[in-house]
Amino acid sequence: MSRIQTLFDRLRSEGRTALIPFITAGDPTPELTLELMHRMVAAGADLIELGVPFSDPIADGPVIQRATERALAQGVSLRDVLGIVRRFRETDDQTPVVLMGYLNPIEVMGNVAFAEAASEAGMDGALIVDVPPEESHELVDAIKAQGLDLVYLLAPTSDAARIEAIAEVASGFVYYVSVKGVTGAGHLDVDEVKSKLDAIRARIELPVGVGFGIRDAATAAQVAQVADAVIVGSAIVGRIEALAQEGQAERIPAVIGDFLSELRVAIDQTNDGGQHG
Amino acid sequence: MATRADDLGLGKPPMMAAEPYQWPDARGHFGPYGGMFVPETLMHPLTELRQAYERYLGDPDFLRELDADLRDYVGRPSPVYHAERWSRELGGAQLFLKREDLNHTGAHKVNNTIGQALLARRMGKTRIIAETGAGQHGVASATVAARLGLECVVYMGEVDVARQEANVYRMRLLGAEVVAVKSGTRTLKDALNEAMRDWVTNVDNTFYIIGTVAGPHPYPAMVRDFQSVIGREARGQMIEQSGRLPDVVMACVGGGSNAIGLFHPFIGDAEVAMIGVEAAGDGLDTGRHAAPLCAGTPGVLHGNRTYLMEDANGQIQETHSVSAGLDYPGVGPEHAWLKDTGRASYVAVTDDEALAAFHGLTRTEGIIPALETSHALAYAAKLAPTMRKDQSILINLSGRGDKDMQTVARMEGLQL
Numbered sequence: 001m002s003r004i005q006t007l008f009d010r011l012r013s014e015g016r017t018a019l020i021p022f023i024t025a026g027d028p029t030p031e032l033t034l035e036l037m038h039r040m041v042a043a044g045a046d047l048i049e050l051g052v053p054f055s056d057p058i059a060d061g062p063v064i065q066r067a068t069e070r071a072l073a074q075g076v077s078l079r080d081v082l083g084i085v086r087r088f089r090e091t092d093d094q095t096p097v098v099l100m101g102y103l104n105p106i107e108v109m110g111n112v113a114f115a116e117a118a119s120e121a122g123m124d125g126a127l128i129v130d131v132p133p134e135e136s137h138e139l140v141d142a143i144k145a146q147g148l149d150l151v152y153l154l155a156p157t158s159d160a161a162r163i164e165a166i167a168e169v170a171s172g173f174v175y176y177v178s179v180k181g182v183t184g185a186g187h188l189d190v191d192e193v194k195s196k197l198d199a200i201r202a203r204i205e206l207p208v209g210v211g212f213g214i215r216d217a218a219t220a221a222q223v224a225q226v227a228d229a230v231i232v233g234s235a236i237v238g239r240i241e242a243l244a245q246e247g248q249a250e251r252i253p254a255v256i257g258d259f260l261s262e263l264r265v266a267i268d269q270t271n272d273g274g275q276h277g
Numbered sequence: 278m279a280t281r282a283d284d285l286g287l288g289k290p291p292m293m294a295a296e297p298y299q300w301p302d303a304r305g306h307f308g309p310y311g312g313m314f315v316p317e318t319l320m321h322p323l324t325e326l327r328q329a330y331e332r333y334l335g336d337p338d339f340l341r342e343l344d345a346d347l348r349d350y351v352g353r354p355s356p357v358y359h360a361e362r363w364s365r366e367l368g369g370a371q372l373f374l375k376r377e378d379l380n381h382t383g384a385h386k387v388n389n390t391i392g393q394a395l396l397a398r399r400m401g402k403t404r405i406i407a408e409t410g411a412g413q414h415g416v417a418s419a420t421v422a423a424r425l426g427l428e429c430v431v432y433m434g435e436v437d438v439a440r441q442e443a444n445v446y447r448m449r450l451l452g453a454e455v456v457a458v459k460s461g462t463r464t465l466k467d468a469l470n471e472a473m474r475d476w477v478t479n480v481d482n483t484f485y486i487i488g489t490v491a492g493p494h495p496y497p498a499m500v501r502d503f504q505s506v507i508g509r510e511a512r513g514q515m516i517e518q519s520g521r522l523p524d525v526v527m528a529c530v531g532g533g534s535n536a537i538g539l540f541h542p543f544i545g546d547a548e549v550a551m552i553g554v555e556a557a558g559d560g561l562d563t564g565r566h567a568a569p570l571c572a573g574t575p576g577v578l579h580g581n582r583t584y585l586m587e588d589a590n591g592q593i594q595e596t597h598s599v600s601a602g603l604d605y606p607g608v609g610p611e612h613a614w615l616k617d618t619g620r621a622s623y624v625a626v627t628d629d630e631a632l633a634a635f636h637g638l639t640r641t642e643g644i645i646p647a648l649e650t651s652h653a654l655a656y657a658a659k660l661a662p663t664m665r666k667d668q669s670i671l672i673n674l675s676g677r678g679d680k681d682m683q684t685v686a687r688m689e690g691l692q693l
Contacts, residue, residue: 055461055592056578058473059316065460077590103314103577108591130314130577134304157321157480166317177318181478 003096003124004149004172007046008207008228016271017224019044019264020209021256022100022233024051024067025084026076028244032252037088039253041095044264049127049231052081052101059129061184063234066241078105078114082121089122096124098151098172103130106139115142125149125172133169140169153177154200154208156192163203173207173229176200181212184234188213194226217266224267232263298544300614305494305581308617310610313493315580319473322480327495329400334502339399346391347506350424351381353388355507357514357671363641370664372657373523374644374674375511375539384647384676385507385535386417390486392503394421397484404428404483408472410437410465410531411601411649412444413676414488419453429453432471434464437601444680462595465605469579489532490609493580497609504538507673512542515671523671524664527552529652530570530623531603533612535675540621550622553612554656556598557625567596569608570616570623583610599628599684600648602676630655635678635685647676648684 001009011018021040025033037048053071057064078101085097099118106114106128118126125148131139133152143150149172154163157180166174176197178188193210200208210223211231223230236256243252300307313323333339347353356379360372377385390407397405405427409415415431422429431448435457438445448455461467469492476485490497490504508526515523526543528536530553543549558566566572569584576585578593586594586606598604615621626634631648634655639645646654650673657672664670678685686693 056466056470058470058579059318059477061474062460069461072592079590104585104587104593105591107576108587108589129316130580132313132315132317132320135312135314153317155316155318155321158317159321162317162320180318180480182474 002147002149002172003094004047004098007096008173011046011228017227017267018046018209018229019260019267020047020049020229020231021045021236021260022049022051022231023236023240024053024064024071025081026053026071026074027067027237027240028070028249028252029074030076030080030084032249033084034087036253036256038092039257040260041092043257043260045095045260047096047098047229049098049100049233050081050085052078052099052105054102054105057102059182061182061234063184063238063241067237070244078109079117082117082123085123086121093122097122098125098127098149099123100127100129103128103136103139111139111142115146115148119146119148123148125151127151127153127175129153133165151175156180156196160199160203163200167204170204170206173209174200174204175231176208176210176227177212178210178223179213183212188219188223190222190226193223197226217262220263221266221270224270230263230267300611301494301498305498307611307614310575310582310613311494311497312582313580314577314582315493318477319493322476323493323495325400329396330495330499333396333399339395343392343395346395347388351387351391352379353506354510354514355379357511357518359518360642363638364661366641367658367661369661369666370524370668370670371519371666372661373515373519373669373671375507375671377507377535377673377675378644378646378650378677382413382417382420383679384413384417385504385538385673386414386488387420388506388538389488389500389503389534390414390417390421393484393486393499394425394427397427397486398425400484402482402484404430404479405486406430406432406472406475406483407486407488408432408465408468409488410434410468410604411680412437412441412448413602413680415453415455416444416447416451418486418488419448419451422453423451430475431455432458432468432475434458434462434468436463437465437468440684441601441680443683465601466579466593489534490537490611491532491579491581491583491607497581497611500534501537501541501611504534505541507535507538508540508542511539511671519669522546522549524548524668525550525552525660525670527554527653527657527670528673529554529603529649529675530608530612531556531567531605531649532607533609535673537609537611539673540615544620551615551620552656553621553623554653555623555625556600556603556631556652557627558597558599560627561625565597566625567598567603567605568625569606570612571625575613578607581610583607583613584616599631599688600652602647602649603652624656626652626655632685632688634658644674645678646674647678648681650675
């Protein structure tokens with residue numbers, strides 16, 4: 001059984017919602033990324049989404065774009081990201097790590113070479129933002145051959161046919177994008193999210209994480225009422241940026257750790273309130 | 278670089294001539310190229326667009342409206358002009374120019390923006406967005422938005438905003454909002470990224486007019502179909518004026534919309550060679566160029582698989598060309614396919630060669646071409662002397678050079 005499935009099985013039996021932070025690997029430095037990953041786990045993160053920097057991130061808003069640019073300015077490559085995962089695994093063999101990125105850097109490495117290297121590094125799954133289920137079957141096969149999970153996005157505009165097409169190929173969990181827009185955009189409407197999650201769950205058995213637009217403990221708690229996982233990206237990356245710009249990069253792990261602890265408490269209180277469906 | 282007619286396979290039947298050409302396939306692939314490599318958030322708007330495009334491109338009412346606009350508003354058909362003096366000077370093949378520079382707004386871009394804006398109106402969209410490099414597509418989009426009373430936002434890299442001031446002013450005069458994009462390399466590719474982000478966010482009322490034959494399906498096919506009016510007209514005009522088809526059709530290639538527009542109606546004519554001319558910038562061996570077909574590798578960018586300029590880690594590289602309109606690290610996927618199948622050939626000329634051709638045509642024919650177009654002219658000037666006087670080259674004169682006065686003057690040390 002994969003680490004991701006083990007995680008969600010356990011959380012489901014405990015009636016708890018997963019907390020999934022997203023950070024861009026190498027932002028502001030690869031060393032800090034590793035330290036931050038451990039710190040986030042200590043603060044209550046259940047799974048880590050690690051962004052692979054790409055020069056043209058069309059699905060990302062300005063906050064994550066700038067994180068990508070900071071990482072690229074240091075020459076952080078896909079191989080470097082896998083190197084970070086490998087080092088993370090030296091002391092943590094429990095917490096799943098899902099790589100989130102775009103197709104081109106993977107193809108340049110080679111589909112099979114990537115899947116093998118990712119598996120060997122201890123990565124658990126991949127969400128390749130610009131690969132819909134219709135494209136790149138070779139890559140999908142290569143990733144699955146290594147026993148890695150393939151996570152897909154679902155959008156407010158995904159109709160029944162698309163949800164079913166994604167159900168065919170997705171594993172681990174699916175990631176519901178709660179607002180129309182790019183990462184970090186908009187305000188989410190929990191009732192709208194709930195009705196869409198019902199439509200998704202009617203067609204997909206996997207756990208459903210909700211992301212885009214979760215900025216604080218209050219929104220995290222709201223989403224925890226309806227989702228299997230709360231995914232937080234721009235709110236974390238924005239804090240990293242502010243500290244890096246103030247020349248206080250060394251405080252990043254502590255500040256992000258405190259932020260995640262707040263979210264953890266809010267999510268757990270919601271779960272304990274018995275509102276999780 | 279091969280310039281002899283033999284090396285380009287002139288007169289030899291191309292590989293694909295025997296089969297009818299029916300690309301793309303149902304999901305937008307041209308062989309291994311093209312496709313829809315986009316986030317899930319874009320799948321629905323793209324599907325909605327594809328359905329509208331398929332419906333209206335077969336709708337006589339829509340086509341009548343489009344034809345009337347192309348005639349009365351754009352000024353079509355544009356003439357084909359036999360550049361006799363220039364041909365004589367080069368001493369070889371006869372050179373013919375398809376005068377897209379005479380269109381309203383001064384370039385071929387408006388053929389596509391008219392088509393897409395009419396489509397937007399049929400789809401009930403009230404806001405259009407566009408990306409632009411040199412500003413020509415932005416101006417053409419702002420123009421049709423003004424005419425149809427649609428709100429218009431144009432994304433333009435900060436670098437391009439600075440070097441194309443006149444076009445920025447034109448767009449603002451036309452009522453468009455010009456947004457300077459500060460991310461990435463702050464040029465055309467980043468403007469395209471930003472426009473896609475806007476579209477994802479505002480899809481309910483917004484139509485995204487892509488200016489070239491790149492992007493996810495259906496854009497490469499749709500833009501080609503709107504631009505193919507160039508080749509359809511030119512094919513008939515060549516037969517009428519010279520009694521036969523040209524031996525070569527030639528156009529500059531950035532994203533590749535003016536080239537596909539000219540080439541597409543000739544694909545089935547096995548005896549017509551097709552040559553696309555990319556921007557070699559400072560030279561292909563310097564790395565400072567914008568020639569993905571000549572010097573790039575296949576990859577995925579902006580929703581499609583095509584030839585790209587990328588580094589060893591798959592990051593997209595900064596491009597260089599004297600012409601902002603060719604300054605793009607990718608190219609339309611249909612060109613990638615035409616290259617691989619051998620149906621079209623792709624070459625590149627440097628900034629200096631393009632500049633020489635810019636002056637050459639201006640002095641011998643009294644036509645000031647755009648710097649983009651000057652790349653095609655430069656290669657025609659190399660090829661023509663290797664051909665016979667009874668042969669002909671048809672060049673797409675894709676735009677006029679008025680917008681480039683500042684750039685050219687600056688390169689020659691003058692301040693206007």
